[in-house]
Amino acid sequence: VIKDVLVEVYEQIEQRHESVALPGIPTGFYDLDAMTCGLHGGDLIILASRPTHGTTALALNIAQNVTEINKLPVAFFSLQHSRVELVQRMLSSEVEIESSYLKTGRVSDAQWEILSKGIDSLSERKFNIFDSEKFRIKRIQEQAEKMSARGGVIIIDNLDKIHDLASASAYTIKSTLKKLKQIAQDYNVPIILISNVNESVDRRKNNRPRLADLKRCDSIENIADLVMILYRESVTSESDSNVAEIAIVKQRNGCTGTVKLLFDHQFVSFKNLTTNTN
Structure with a gap:
């Protein structure tokens, strides 16, 4: 009966009131966490953008924060980047040494010590990367099962590599999204789940993407719990702004709106634009 449910709801609210912790898993980005209350178990979350705006970089930063701050495991399924490439990008962000230096080996004596400490720090974290061009739903399920007791986050990069969205049927896309949502639950x-925004948005005067600009928007809108679209003005104009926007265009249990982050071009990483007020 509703009376019993109300008692449960009241107790949950009371617990949250007394606790400084978020109900969900913090991403490490304060304004984003303030609007979403963190990443929630059972949710299918879409992170989308046009190419080169930085969804993979943002996803890696979230993974770094989850494994470092929360000490929780992350399973990162990459269908387009190798493990070596992703770890090199993470290391560059972690130690703040340009990726080009790591690629060429042009590292100074002082940087070697910093690099060594960064490697030690990253090696202690519970971070698994699976790089394969073939999408295996069973492997995702296996990782989710391992996380079920203590928590964790799964990241998939990206939907467009799972299926050719230009030719895949709506049923096929919807079926995959439903399977992922079921695993989350x-x-x-x-x-x-990282996804792309339709290229038609580039031809608009106002090229900030909207929910309707997502590829296979209907399926995503119906199944996803949270949809975030990343946009950097410096990519689409001559602006030298280092501010990135995350538009929360759908949140099943919360409000929509936009939060801003700082994009560090040098290390291809995102940082908080504001300080933590908690």
Whole structure:
């Protein structure tokens, strides 16, 4: 009966009031966490953008924060980048040494010590990267099952590599999204799925993407719990702004709106624009 449910809801609100912790898993980005209350188990989360705006970089930064701050495991399924490439990008962001220096080996004596400490720090974290051009739903399910007891986050990069969205049927896309949502629910883990925005947005005067600009928008809108679209003005104009916007265009249990982050071009990483007020 509703009376019993109301008692449960009241107790949850009371617990949250007394606790400084977020209900969900913090991403490490304060304004984003303030609007979403963190990443919630059972949620299918879409992170979308046009190419080169930095969804992979943002996803890696979230993974770094989850493994470092929360000490929780992350499983990162990459269908377009190798493990070596992704770890090199993470290391560059972690130690703030340009990736080009790591690629060429042009590292100074002082940087070697910093690099060594960064490697030690990253090696202690519970971060698994699976790089394969073939999408295996069973492997995602296996990782979710391992996380079910203590929590964790699954990231998949990206939907367009799972299927050719230009030719795949709406049924095929919807079926995949439903399977991922079911895994998130069954094992109470958040799944972040990276996706692309239609190129038609580039031809608009106002080229900030909207929910309707997502490829296979209907399926995503119906199934996803949270949809975030990343946009950097410096990519689409001559602006030298280092501010990035995350438009929360759908949130099943919360409000929509826009939060801003700082984009560090040198290390291809995102940082907080504001300080933590908690």
